[in-house]
Amino acid sequence: MSSDEPFDGLEAELTALGDLIDVPTPPPSDVAAAVRARLASDLPFSTDAPADPAHSPGASARRRRRWTIVAAVLAVVIAITAATPQGRAAVARILRFAGIELQLGDAPPAPVITTAPLPGEHSVPPGEAAGQARFPVRTPSALGPAQRVTVADGGRVVSMFWADGIRLDQFDGGIDPVFFKKLGPPMPDYAKVGPYSAWWLPGAHPLGYISRQDGTQVPLRQAGPTLIWQQSGLNYRLEGMAGKEEAIRVAGSLR
Secondary structure: OOOOHHHHHHHHHHHHHHHHOOOOOOOOOOHHHHHHHHHHHOOOOOOOOOOOOOOOHHHHHHHHHHHHHHHHHHHHHHHHHOOOHHHHHHHHHEEEEOOEEEEEOOOOOOOOOOOOOOOOOEEEOHHHHHHHOOOOOOOEHHHOOOOEEEEEHHHOEEEEEOHHHOEEEEEOOOOOOOEEEEEOOOOOEEEEEOOEEEEEEOOOEEEEEEOOOOOOEEEEEEEOOEEEEEEOOEEEEEEOOOOHHHHHHHHOOEO
16 A cells, blocks of 8 residues: 555545535635645645655655645635535535445434345356456455355446345445435444544444436435445445444455
8 A cells, every 4th residue: 555545535535525515605714715825835845756765754744744735625624614504514414435425314214114236236156256346356354255246237336245144345436425324323433444444333224326327316225234444445335243343353354
């Protein structure tokens, strides 16, 4: 993993945050202009400069400058959105992470009582999933070989199944979300899978799929407690584990 990879993922999430916020023109303010001016004066590096080794003083300075930029951009986003009720509602109610749109509510959402397959979902022999997916397919060694594997939506999603309702979905999608989840109390709990940020969703919740053609949200089923995380540019959701710590252990065995 390159030294810049965590920053690239964070920048992608900040871009996604900007995409989901739909607010009126902010009130007159010099905050954004002041931050831009400060950033312009604090960027001594050039894209033409030779790359430093990951642990060199130059690399450390570069990482500090990038954190300064990210923090400043986030401060501008918060300052602008907090200035309007619409902006505050957008930040409080929707979170996009690891290719999933989390729709947060104050009360538990109505459960989904039907089930539906993913678009074009079909079973494949485990050894053939990699040839049909649009990304490198991985398996958690802690669970052993999957009992069943499916590929959906032209290779956009690969799902693996084990006994007792354990399921791993892996998918690409970049910034655009692939799944959506409707959540109420209890709220998501932050976690880590090795060096990667993750969220543990402790309660049962409605799960749906977002069409890549027109963005239509299609209900799929009622999902159980799930761990979601992004790793090396791909997204994962692990469902059906006994608890948060066990889910993190299994997720950490991904190979």
